[in-house]
Amino acid sequence: MKNFINISDHSSIDLRVIIDEAKIRKLSRKGFNKSAPDDDKPFEGKSMAMIFEKPSTRTRMSFDIAAKQLGGSSIILNPDGIHYGKGDETLKDTAKILTEYVDIVMLRTSSHKNLEEFGKYLDIPIINGLSDKSHPCQIMSDILTYEESNGSITGKTVSWLGDGDNNMSNSLIEAAGKFKFNLRIGCPKKYAPGKKILGWAKENKVNLLITQKPDDAVKNSDCVMTDKWVSMNDKVNKKTKKKVLKPFQVNKKLMKKANSNAIFMHCLPVGRGEEVTDEVIDGKQSVVWRQALNRVHAQKSIIKWCLD
Numbered sequence: 001m002k003n004f005i006n007i008s009d010h011s012s013i014d015l016r017v018i019i020d021e022a023k024i025r026k027l028s029r030k031g032f033n034k035s036a037p038d039d040d041k042p043f044e045g046k047s048m049a050m051i052f053e054k055p056s057t058r059t060r061m062s063f064d065i066a067a068k069q070l071g072g073s074s075i076i077l078n079p080d081g082i083h084y085g086k087g088d089e090t091l092k093d094t095a096k097i098l099t100e101y102v103d104i105v106m107l108r109t110s111s112h113k114n115l116e117e118f119g120k121y122l123d124i125p126i127i128n129g130l131s132d133k134s135h136p137c138q139i140m141s142d143i144l145t146y147e148e149s150n151g152s153i154t155g156k157t158v159s160w161l162g163d164g165d166n167n168m169s170n171s172l173i174e175a176a177g178k179f180k181f182n183l184r185i186g187c188p189k190k191y192a193p194g195k196k197i198l199g200w201a202k203e204n205k206v207n208l209l210i211t212q213k214p215d216d217a218v219k220n221s222d223c224v225m226t227d228k229w230v231s232m233n234d235k236v237n238k239k240t241k242k243k244v245l246k247p248f249q250v251n252k253k254l255m256k257k258a259n260s261n262a263i264f265m266h267c268l269p270v271g272r273g274e275e276v277t278d279e280v281i282d283g284k285q286s287v288v289w290r291q292a293l294n295r296v297h298a299q300k301s302i303i304k305w306c307l308d
């Protein structure tokens, strides 16, 4: 069974296959309508169930369009509207039922453990559509977006500013190890990456710099990334966290310190005026809308890889 739960679960070779297939498929459908199927319809007659424990715009839309473009279909299940490990049905039984009905499951969950547990009971693949610990589909799609703009990411320098201890930064560290790029994280000590991911980074020889100086974080950078200062379900004092993160805002002055051809990325949704200024996110270096579109293309490739 091929699940897609964390970037660190997979070999560099498999991850590269996924990105390269996404590029080829995207190119091969130039001029097609947005939801028209690819010529080979590899997902024809198949379907995907999606469960969202947290809100989503992009993941919800892009997986649905991905299923359609692969020639299949998707169904969104509201966890409050189904027997999902509560009431008189166990999570195991819900998983058994989904195995009978669909070919693949995508889960967005507040607890990473739910993914692992649900995955254990399913006899079909499961894809992580964001958990508290990782957001692998977003980072895979960001690799695709980077490479479309600036060529191979291997050997390049990516900067991450702001919250260094969230799902996105964890997946980015894993990607740095797998795709062999340099990663510079600019964050306050309080929001630095956790011990577990740092241990993984060390074991996997990730070229990682963690600094409390935003200028150092963007030095020689080819790509500057940030994310919401307060993630969904982040149980912190928002006001205090935002105050501590303020010096790590991505603004024009900071972008000027990166390489001149550096791009700006944000997975969205965005806290305009907080982690990034309007000038940067709406500016020439920003690729955020293409990032959102590329979720479709990267995820098609992930679905296909899981089912191959």
Ligand code: CP
Pocket (backbone or CB within 6 Å): 055, 056, 057, 058, 059, 060, 130, 138, 267, 268, 269
């Ligand atoms: N980037 C991302 O996952 O967006 P959504 O929360 O809208 O799905």
Ligand code: NVA
Pocket (backbone or CB within 6 Å): 130, 135, 166, 167, 168, 227, 228, 230, 231, 232, 267, 268, 269
């Ligand atoms: N870190 C953010 C990502 C949103 C796509 C969150 O979990 O809310």
